[in-house]
Structure formats: C-alpha cells, structure tokens
Amino acid sequence: MKLERTMYKINPFLVFLLAYLILFLVSFNNGFFWDTTHLASLQAWWYYDHDFRFFFLPNEIDSGHPSFFAMLLALMWKIFGVRIVVGHILMLPFMILLIREVLVLCRYYFKDKYPYIAALILFNPVILGQATLVSPDVVLFAFFFFTLNGIWSNHKLKVAVGALVLGAVSMRGMMCVAYLFLFAVLRQKISFRLVIHYLLIFSPGILIVVIFLALHYIHTGWIGYHTGSPWAESFERTGIKGFLRNIIVFVFRMADMGMIFIWIFMGLAVIGEMRSGLSLSKRTKEFLLLWILCFLVSVLLQFFYRHSLLHRYLLPLITITVFIFCSFADEHLSFKSFKKLWLLSFVGLLSGNLWVYPDPVAKGWDATLAHLPYYHLRKEALHYMKEKNIPPGEVSGGFPYNLTGKCIDLNHDTTPFSSLPMERSPYVLYSNISNDFTDQQLYALKNEWIPVEKFGGWPVRFVLYKNPDL
Helix, strand or coil, rough: HHHHHHHCCCCCHHHHHHHHHHHHHHCCCCCCCCCHHHHHHHHHHHHHHCCCCCCCCCCCHHCCCCCHHHHHHHEEEEHHHHCCCHHHHHHHHHHHHHHHHHHHHHHHHHHHHHHHHHHHHHHHHHHHHHCCCCCCCHHHHHHHHHHHHHHHHHCCHHHHHHHHHHHHCCCCHHHHHHHHHHHHHCCCCCCCCHHHHHHHHHHHHHHHHHHHHHHHHHHCCCCCCCCCCCCCHHHHHHHHHHHHHHHHHHHHHHHHHCHHHHHHHHHHHHHHHCCCCCCCCHHHHHHHHHHHHHHHHHHHHHHHHHCCCHHHHHHHHHHHHHHHHHHHHHHHHHHHHHHHHHHHHHHHHHHHHCCCCCCCCCCCHHCCCCHHHHHHHHHHHHHHHHHHHCHHHEEEEECCCCCHEEECCCCCCCCCCCCCCHCCCCCCEEECCCCCCHHHHHHHHHCCCCCEEECCCCCCCCEEEEECCC
C-alpha cells in the first residue's frame, strides 16, 4: 500500500517533468547526433545562411520530409544566436507537451493506474534517447498523443491542430495522419456522414500533406527519395530474402531496448486470460485496432526497403504495444499482481539503456541513453588528433562523427574527414557508435591496423588506428 499511496501523494506530471529536466541539463551542451545532423543542423544551416530566401532544400540535403522543423530551428538561431543550447531549449515545450498528453491519455484509458502506464511510455529508452536530442521525432510523438487525445475527447480543434503539425513534421507524421483518421472513423459505427465529419476535421493535416508533396514533386521531380540522395541506399528495394530478413529485424526491434520484458511480464496476463477463454474489452479492441492500422499504414511498407526499420520509426507502434499488454494486465490481474508485473517490466525496460551489442551488430544509438558518453569522447579524440598534427583530411571516419564541426558543434570548422575508402586512408577513427563499418573492415582494424590511441571503453569507445601499409 505504501507504493500506491506514494504514487498519488506526488504529482505524476512533476515527477516526469523533473526527470526530463534532468535529461535536459545532462544534454543541453551536446552537439547534433545521428540523423538530427541532417534533419535539424544541416538543413537549419542552409536556411540560416540563405536568410530564408528559398523554401525547398538542395537535393544533397533534402530528405524528402517537410523541413518546417529545420526552419523553426534556423529562426531560433536568428533570434537567440547560433548556439547548441538554443536547439535544446526549443525542444522543452514539446517535451512538456509530450508528458502532459501521455498522462491525459493514460488517465482516460487506465483511470487510477495511469501513472504506472505513463512511466512505461515516458521512460522507454527509445523516447529517452530521442529526448536528449534536437529531434523532430519528439515533436511527432508529442502530437501523436495530442491528436489521439483529441479523437477520444471529440475535441475538433485539437484534432485539426494535431493533424496539421503531424503532416508538417515529417513523412512519418503524414502516415500518422492517415492511420489516426482511419482509427477515428473505424472505432465507431461507420457512416458516410461520419467519414465526411472526420475528413473535415483532419483537413488541415491532409491539405498540408497534399500541397507539400505536390509542390515538392513539381520542384524536384521526386517524392520520398531519389537515386542521388544520401539516403538512397536505405531505400533500395529488398527481394524475398530481404523481406524475410526485415521480419526478423522487426521482431528484434520490437523486443529490443528492454521491451522484451514488457512482452514477457505483461504478456503473462495475456497467457493467463487465454487459458480461461480470451475476451476483449472495448479499450483493448481500440488499442488492437490502432496497432493494426499503424502497422499497415506506417510500418509494413518499410519491410520492402533495406534499412528503414529503425527504432524511432517504430515508436508509436511500440507505445501501442505497451498499451495492449497493460490493458490485458489491468483487466485480469489484481492491483497487487499488476504492480509486481509492472515493477519487473519497468526495471527491465530501463535496463534497455545498458544494452550494448558486439561491434558487428548494428545498434540504434539514438534510441538509448547509452550513447551519452559519445559527445565528450569525440571531443577528446579530435583534440588528440589536433595535438598530434593529424589533420581530419587524412582520417577516415564513420557517420555521424565524420561530419564537420559546423554541422555537429555549430562552430566555424568546415574541415571534412577523408573521403577516401578506409583502406587508402592513413588513419581511421573508429567508434562503435557508427554502423558504417563492414564486418571485414572491423576484422582488419582489430587484427591488422595499428592502434594509436583509445578513448573510452564501455558503452562507447573511439580508437584511432594507423594504416600499416602507408
């Protein structure tokens, strides 16, 4: 009973807000990381340097997504100066909105147990990792909940605003507009009048999607990606073998970062219910409907491409999965049993921040707090190179740390790393934070190249290697 009383004496919003403010204080001086180097920094620099004279980005940095987030960041730089902390401050309102909307939704569906369910969402390693970044996916996730809350409360303005922001933030946000519209319609008795009703409510989001994609195609001749895009490799079509591989990758992603404990412990409630005959409440049916729609509209298409099943892409689906398990557990367990399974699930979920795989296994570093040592270790490695008069142009590196200081740290350093293949570079700065190195290259570095200096250890490390043949 002590745990139960404590949960309600303390305002859950303040608890989550404090946790996220701690994350802010830990990361407010961290540079741009992973895909935010492109989706935020590089694009924002382009708008900043060109004084917003152009709307569409040049092909080499155009990801196919709407670039309103980058525009907003560039505007913040114009007002407050080009500083790392400005981007992190920009994220604070969206993180506060995320906390509030998650709590509102959990309270609507789970009544008195809402703080427990909200903790499994807000302390998921994937969203915690993103919350330390200047990331448009935080905006997407906040307005995913914002729009969902508008649907169940029949708040027309809320749904309209939510759909508008989702449609403007990214192509995945556009997909959210599609399956949230379908969810709003299908959760009720379908009628022509109902469909028109929700088409009108979702019209701001639908219009911005149609207008942006049409104008982008007229301007560039492509939608989504093009053959010269830096992301073109990720959009290469898979054959049957690749499709089957992506099924395995999908299952792994859904269980990764501690989520396996949600499947195991909360799944016990589902197994127990199946023994006595499976019955689904209205709440569980709604979550299952939302899961199916999210999967069909937003996830299934990714099975046909090479490298598109990233953790952050699956964040809404992961969240809905948590809701489904918690709904079963809430309905079929006593509060005492529920709290035991919740505690095991919660501790297991937090442990996902400690999961670091062997180097040949690609890891979603932007979806875990384990990446946090990266920032100071990268600076140590660059400082060492400068002390030893090793110019970046002689060093091959991996994404994202092989980008310029202007992109990552917002300074005036535009010196690029070597563009030569690793085998022809005098040096290689290797970090397990990068997924760019092949198994053969990793073997060669470990067994054939000369280690010059090492920075860090677990969970993140950098090693400067010298080419033995040069």
